[in-house]
Amino acid sequence: xxxxxxxxxxxxxxxxxxxxxxxxxxxxxxxxxxxxxxxxxxxxxxxxxxxxxxxxxxxxxxxxxxxxxxxxxxxxxxxxxxxxxxxxxxxxxxxxxxxxxxxxxxxxxxxxxxxxxxxxxxxxxxxxxxxxxxxxxxxxxxxxxxxxxxxxxxxxxxxxxxxxxxxxxxxxxxxxxxxxxxxxxxxxxxxxxxxxxxxxxxxxxxxxxxxxxxxxxxxxxxxxxxxxxxxxxxxxxxxxxxxxxxxxxxxxxxxxxxxxxxxxxxxxxxxxxxxxxxxxxxxxxxxxxxxxxxxxxxxxxxxxxxxxxxx
Ligand code: NDP
Ligand code: OXD
Numbered sequence: 586x587x588x589x590x591x592x593x594x595x596x597x598x599x600x601x602x603x604x605x606x607x608x609x610x611x612x613x614x615x616x617x618x619x620x621x622x623x624x625x626x627x628x629x630x631x632x633x634x635x636x637x638x639x640x641x642x643x644x645x646x647x648x649x650x651x652x653x654x655x656x657x658x659x660x661x662x663x664x665x666x667x668x669x670x671x672x673x674x675x676x677x678x679x680x681x682x683x684x685x686x687x688x689x690x691x692x693x694x695x696x697x698x699x700x701x702x703x704x705x706x707x708x709x710x711x712x713x714x715x716x717x718x719x720x721x722x723x724x725x726x727x728x729x730x731x732x733x734x735x736x737x738x739x740x741x742x743x744x745x746x747x748x749x750x751x752x753x754x755x756x757x758x759x760x761x762x763x764x765x766x767x768x769x770x771x772x773x774x775x776x777x778x779x780x781x782x783x784x785x786x787x788x789x790x791x792x793x794x795x796x797x798x799x800x801x802x803x804x805x806x807x808x809x810x811x812x813x814x815x816x817x818x819x820x821x822x823x824x825x826x827x828x829x830x831x832x833x834x835x836x837x838x839x840x841x842x843x844x845x846x847x848x849x850x851x852x853x854x855x856x857x858x859x860x861x862x863x864x865x866x867x868x869x870x871x872x873x874x875x876x877x878x879x880x881x882x883x884x885x886x887x888x889x890x891x892x893x894x895x896x
Contacts, residue, residue: 587612592633603866607874657784682862687735694805699831724775727782772799783896784811797823809861812837835861
């Protein structure tokens with residue numbers, strides 16, 4: 586059988602090579618034309634923003650495997666077959682990178698680096714008092730693969746941790762807030778808010794004017810999830826009023842972020858180009874191939890997405 590690789594992202598050769606090494610008995614086909622020409626032979630599609638309607642034309646398809654941890658890109662296809670599983674990527678290498686990025690940015694905000702960067706631009710020397718880490722509350726939105734790893738990496742610094750999830754549970758590292766009714770209280774208890782949610786109908790636009798107003802004055806925002814979580818105009822307004830002190834954004838509604846976007850030039854916004862965690866072909870292909878082998882052995886795959894929850 587054949588694996589179809591569907592992604593406009595760069596490094597196609599690297600990906601095809603890594604998948605071929607992991608699955609030596611399979612043919613790896615690249616791109617929509619190759620897919621349509623050999624539709625009947627394809628049992629797995631490995632995708633990032635698959636062309637809408639294409640997966641529906643593959644009669645032997647057994648699973649759609651995302652090249653990323655998020656699957657919002659695949660769910661944009663209204664014809665994505667519902668009878669085959671959609672699988673997100675769980676890759677320890679990706680998780681490790683995200684934990685590093687979150688720790689780096691929580692420490693940057695905790696230690697007022699955005700304010701010092703602004704001062705440096707004006708050659709202005711002024712020291713600010715900072716609270717101890719034990720008095721800086723960090724609220725993590727989403728406690729999945731990435732949220733849990735970020736929390737574990739933050740815990741040794743002594744920040745009081747909280748997490749917002751769908752269902753209540755025991756959590757040894759901090760306080761759990763569950764469901765939409767607890768969101769306002771969660772925000773009110775978070776001096777630094779880290780967003781690691783999937784982008785779904787329930788989470789789109791969740792970091793809005795209303796959310797910023799509920800946070801303590803001077804709270805900082807770190808978004809490593811998806812651009813659609815943040816209402817950019819509301820964030821800029823909250824920064825300009827001082828309600829939010831600074832923000833770090835890795836993800837945007839439009840990527841690459843257009844050069845004339847005001848987010849680029851705001852003095853208290855730090856931007857990374859969707860680089861918080863970059864999928865590495867070698868490690869990701871290993872995880873994807875393991876899932877393909879699991880299904881072929883009749884075992885359950887890891888990371889199956891609920892189509893109703895959208896994650
Ligand atoms: P998971 O599916 O493992 O975890 C999702 C978490 O979000 C769960 O804890 C879930 O709660 C929570 N959640 C989902 N919907 C809601 C809701 N409506 N209300 C409250 N909590 C909710 O995802 P990952 O941790 O693997 O990844 C998270 C996201 O990070 C990805 O979807 C992707 O968009 C983004 N990402 C960004 C990268 C980057 O480089 N910037 C790289 C990789 C991923 P519960 O536990 O109750 O189910
Ligand atoms: C992902 C991403 O979802 O890279 O893995 O954003």
